[in-house]
Amino acid sequence: MNSQPVATQPVAQLTARAVILSVILAVILAAANAYLGLFAGLTIATAIPAAVVSMGVLRLLGGGTILENNIVQTGASAGSSIAAGVIFTIPALVILGYWQDFRYSWVLAIAGLGGLLGVLFSVPLRRSMIVEDPLPFPEGKAAAEVLKAGENPGPGLKILGLSGAIGAFVKLAAESGLRMIPDAAAGGTYVGKFIAYLGTNLSPALLGVGYIVGLNVGIVVLSGSILSWHIAIPLYNAFFLDGNTALAAQLAGKDAVTTAFAIWSTQVRYLGVGTMLIGGVWTLFSLRKSLASGIRSGLAAARKGSGGVVAETERDLPMKWMLVALVAFVVPLALLYQAIVSNWGVSIPMTIIMIVAGFLFVSVSGYLAGLVGSSNNPVSGITIATILFASLVLVALMGRDSQIGAVAAIMIGAVVCCAAAVGGDNLQDLKAGYLVGATPWKQQVMLAIGAFSCALIMAPVLNLLATAYGIGAPTAEHPNPLAAPQATLMASVAKGMFGGHLPWTMIGIGAVIGAVVIALDEWLKSRKSHFRVPVLAAAIGIYLPLELMVPIFLGGLIAHFVERSHGIDPHNEAERDRVHRPGTLFSAGLITGEALMGIAIAIPIVVSERADVLALPASLHFNQWVGLVVLALIGWLLYRVATKRHAS
Known part of the structure; x- marks a missing residue:
């Protein structure tokens, strides 16, 4: 069992300045992760960058305690979880044509109430997953180490500032900005x-995402893309395209790249759908015993703790308050569902499904965050399982030809996705708090504040990005939109369950591929191999374009070379976290700088209604080789920063 320090006197935690700073960071990081998720289908945990910024800012304000800094990173980390919950699901309502834009009150209700439910559902899990039978929670442990070593946050802030400026400049120079x-x-x-x-x-x-997730995940996602782009697409074009007369006629005389993307978007990407479906089901099945045991012990501990004196470092939110809050949050969601379907015989089952699936999948999310970290937590697989189950029930209640069935399924999945993302993140933060002697209920309150604060700004951010770049399928106005891969997938699955047409053959083949990947991963597990093949990572690689996976792999490769340069055991988690801290901060800066610049660029595009409003003269536009050189230089700089001995 992990040891923890116990404070001998009250230490400042939930102070006004910590709450304000936490909310500011949460909102900024939520906007950045929303852009990243719509662009690449991935979000990153933000606790460590938030902790470094907090230490620097509070030092300027006269110094902060380790527990104040912990509160700041707890609330700020909601920026990644709320963003993930929203962008994985809610854009599907626009893709389905149900909304023309993102409605503020609806997005706020779904994200805000879903996030608050995630906090509530994760409270009874804390004791079993963190105290009694502790899981690793790698990012929580890393955040705790950063907080403990926080006497000198200056170097970390310099790294974040430098890499943030680099990421922002490259995004400004790219096609949506100066077009250099x-x-x-x-x-x-x-x-x-x-x-x-x-x-x-x-x-x-x-590149920064790849460094953070590491070489193992980088290899798996790239392998999935190679399966799609170097095996499935060539085979389909050579042997099956002529049998699809409509697609063959559409692609007659087209160049190879256009043909490849058309085959991928209409056929091959659904291999990833099948793989992700089987992966989501397998995740639930494989965790059934651990989750049942953890939930039982957590509820038992909560009941026991409510009747006696509990140490400050063990006090969760009171169970009776949680039950009152649960009712208060569920009632407006039931009314929201009723507003969609106008049938209490459907909206009440929708609410019940949401509650049951929410608690179950918060447990799954927490368990997976404890094993592989929040950045690798397959929330999208969890959400697909929710949408499939909800769709089956709604088909029975409304019929397969229902015009609103797909929307209703997405609405259930959106709340569950937000709850699952926040729940896993909450437990990750509680692990860090446990290691530094924090009070759990104060962290739980702070995460609830952070989650709701992020929900307040999601609709404006999504509308800004949709107007400037487009979301989903390419159009004449937006030929290179933000792909929103998970939301596109959710829309396809939900629509397919309600009278839509999906390439079920491809989905079936994808399910077989998923089963093979699962079998391979189980074999590696039986051999105690440190290299694993997570099925949902493979599914993401199959589902997304090859060009997105290549820099993620390269970032993982840089992380591997950093480990070799330090001569550490790559399987020693504590040593890896320490060695990778400068590189992780540099990567987080690249991601945040690029994402925030992407949002900033969107403002003049929307105001002027011109996609090329910032473009420089054509004589200053450079070819792709210049871009490759720039990316290589950034990769070299990332390696140099990460291998400086004094930085570690």
């Missing part, structure tokens, strides 16, 4: 009837 360098370097050609395609995105943010 392209967004990607790619090319393809026909080899007989086969298609050969290579490409990489030139985003520094994706």
